Amino acid sequence: MGIEENKEVVRRFQERLDRGDVSVIDELMTDNCIFHATDMGIDSFKEDIKQRQGSRALSEQTITILDMIAEGDKVFARCVRKAKHTGKSGLFPNISPTGKETSVSHFVLYRLEGGKIAEAWTLMNWLGLFQQIGALPPTEEIRK
């Protein structure tokens, strides 16, 4: 597989996941895919995705790839995740929906093996997201 084919796999993976098509995990990830950000196995990843789709806190979720950089068997994507804060989160039961549009950076690096994702490193700006919905205080308030 060349880097253009690998990029196409990652693009398809993100797009279908974005649409809520969970079957793409079985199709485009290897059975023993390794997740470095969270040290989770593929079964917990699937569970995590299902939970996120059932999230009552965020709706109209989209993920847009702004930039893709590939070399050898690896593909990096710089993405932005947008959503609307329209429900209560199980994580922050005291925070009422604000109706706010949230927007945070999400960086992912995948290693591919025979056209499937075999290893994933991801980093998302959770702090920014939780601050945007008012669940955690802004960084300026932490400064004394």
Place this chain on the structure above:
Amino acid sequence: MGIKENKETVRRYIEEVLAGDYSHATELMHEEFIGQNKNIHSIEEHEAFFKKRRELAPDLKNNLKEMIAEGDKVVTISVITVTDSSGYAGHPPTNKKLEIKNMAVYTLKDGKIAKGEVLSDSLNMFQQLGFYPPLPEEK
């Protein structure tokens, strides 16, 4: 410039400039350098920002784990290690050794770094410092 040269430039930027050695900074960084996250617009602003940071965190180190490149861009994955010896922004020092995950995209122009876009696991850093509690599992 090929990706091999670009990677070497970024590796030197991390190992020299980010460690406080600016003697080759003008060879490695473009004169119009932009550090997107820290609102840095020149090599001088970069030096001033990181000088202050090193004073507060003298053992801060960017440990490079992975690097990939294509065209004029280089991506790095690294782990920042630092001891909280001065205290974060006015807080008492915890003297904890922190590990912060970090990913960056560098754009090169004429063989020099013209732009850096960095994403760090800040939530986890604040949790390590004890400012935010660990999050409960979502039910």
